[in-house]
Amino acid sequence: MDFYNQTGKMAIGSRLRQLTDKITADAADIYKLYQIDLQPKWFPVFYALAQGNLTITGIARQIGHSHPSVSKIVAEMSDKGLVTEKKDKEDGRKNMVSLSRKGKVLAEKIKDQYSDVTNAVEAISKEAQHDLWKAIEEWEFLLNRKSLLQYVAEQKKQRESKKVRIIPFKPIYAEAFKKLNEEWISAYFKMEDSDYKALDHPKEYILNKGGAILVALYEDEPVGVCALIKMDDPEYDYELAKMAVSPKVQGKSIGWLLGQAIIEKAKSLGAKKLYLESNTMLKPAINLYYKLGFKKVAGRATPYERCNIQMELEL
Amino acid sequence: MDFYNQTGKMAIGSRLRQLTDKITADAADIYKLYQIDLQPKWFPVFYALAQGNLTITGIARQIGHSHPSVSKIVAEMSDKGLVTEKKDKEDGRKNMVSLSRKGKVLAEKIKDQYSDVTNAVEAISKEAQHDLWKAIEEWEFLLNRKSLLQYVAEQKKQRESKKVRIIPFKPIYAEAFKKLNEEWISAYFKMEDSDYKALDHPKEYILNKGGAILVALYEDEPVGVCALIKMDDPEYDYELAKMAVSPKVQGKSIGWLLGQAIIEKAKSLGAKKLYLESNTMLKPAINLYYKLGFKKVAGRATPYERCNIQMELEL
DNA sequence: TATATTTGCGTAATTAGTTACGTAAAAAAC
DNA sequence: GTTTTTTACGTAACTAATTACGCAAATATA
Structure with a gap:
């Protein structure tokens, strides 16, 4: 079976540990x-101290251990007489640690x-x-930047985004078109009359008027929708509206794919400028619109109460 | 201070661990x-079992853990219903472990x-x-061959061998010449008359007769000696004898360095063939002679009771 | 100046492994 | 056929680190 043919890398942690x-x-x-009477685990602490006196947390920072680990090691080394501890005069919390004479002899x-x-x-x-050696260094650097x-x-x-297909609206998706939109609208606002019109009769109110609707399928299930509504306006050709993605499929870039597809669709319909309305409460959505290239514009009349931001995109 | 300027590599273990x-x-x-309900540490066991049923030690061998570790992990996985354990029918000691249905679903x-x-x-x-990845692989291989x-x-x-100097005999080393030889001879055998003659009067009995003595100094202390004794023999020019190295400086290749130097000395004296006598009890010495190129030869008359092996080297 | 927050550090509990050791079954040796 | 050795595996104790937590000192804030 080819199940595990690529599993090697999965165990990189185990392998490194071994x-x-x-x-x-x-x-x-x-x-x-x-004949050096030093436990290997003491070495990083010993090394740090050979370069100068330090506090517990100071050592911990230098050698990349947690402070309790250093605390314990210092206690053990102190028992063996390798280091001496002394409360800092200026800051009573600090425990200054230094190599004892015996420690210095050992260092030599x-x-x-x-x-x-x-x-x-x-x-x-x-x-x-x-x-x-260099490979470790690089990995440390890379993993520090991004885990x-x-x-x-x-x-x-x-x-997962490869599993997403964007297709034109078909009547069987009418229910999904309504449900997905209703879901988020009623979560944040209240469904309005104009919502019902478009959601209950997409054919009449959107498609027949020269608009378009796209559906995102994830594993053949409709999980996202988006519409282009023809506008009767000298400036804008279409309004991007009724965009909804199911929360169940978050983190799969479906909004992004849907947005890109609807922009392509608008271009193919000969549009020069798109318009949309939204609410700043919907931060992820606003973010997505910015990423798609939309820019904020000054207000115009709108039939929706909930809108407090308007955006446009030149194609 | 340049004390720690090269210390980096010393902490390779710590660094790898981090x-x-x-x-x-x-x-x-x-x-x-x-949403995989699996502890990371279970993974190697899980992986091994996905390829087929195994016993506890079988898993341990495959994944490179100790068997108690596997034993514990299997118990934990069994608690979660991921594996089933079953006594082997043919060998009552063996505990056959396999993925349960739930485990197989998870594997998928x-x-x-x-x-x-x-x-x-x-x-x-x-x-x-x-x-x-490749660097780890190489290090695993290299460290498997040699720790x-x-x-x-x-x-x-x-x-340490760089700290060793081989120099010609001087009267101040007379005491060391005797002591170093006496040390090992009396540890294994009994000092004989011919020993005392040569050790008490090296000038008369060795040097003046055309022989040579070399002394190995470690940190300017004499720690090894070796002599070439002129032989009155048609076949051999010199006998290699009175070789002694202090046990305090073992593992520093001093015998080897001394042996090589005395052979060079023999060559420079125009010798064609060397001879030596020893005892097979002295395994490290015999080994050294072989390494220096000496070969065993059939017996001849010898003044020493303790000799049971004779060797020669063609130069 | 009183109060809240941050910092330094020690103790306790946890983790993921190890070695040490004991028991029982199987295999080898006598 | 009995005794000894090896093998399989579980339990217990240990190891070298961690996180969690709490106390006291120092610093910031109202």
């Missing part, structure tokens, strides 16, 4: 080889181990074609 | 995004997540110059 384990498993033995003694381990890692790198979750979410959206 | 954490931190949210449902995550990882890889500890030990040896 490589980490393999590398750190040897760490204790390496310290033993040099560990030099050889440093250079040998560094050379060993570099020797391994030389045997390898691909630079693990793996975000990358995955993008892929999901992209894949 | 990248792992960053990647796995998102894992739970990714499962949530797809998770497909989309697989492909999205795979694509996300590949998208990140495309943004990076260095291929983390990090071994790599480090090699570096240590190499560095």
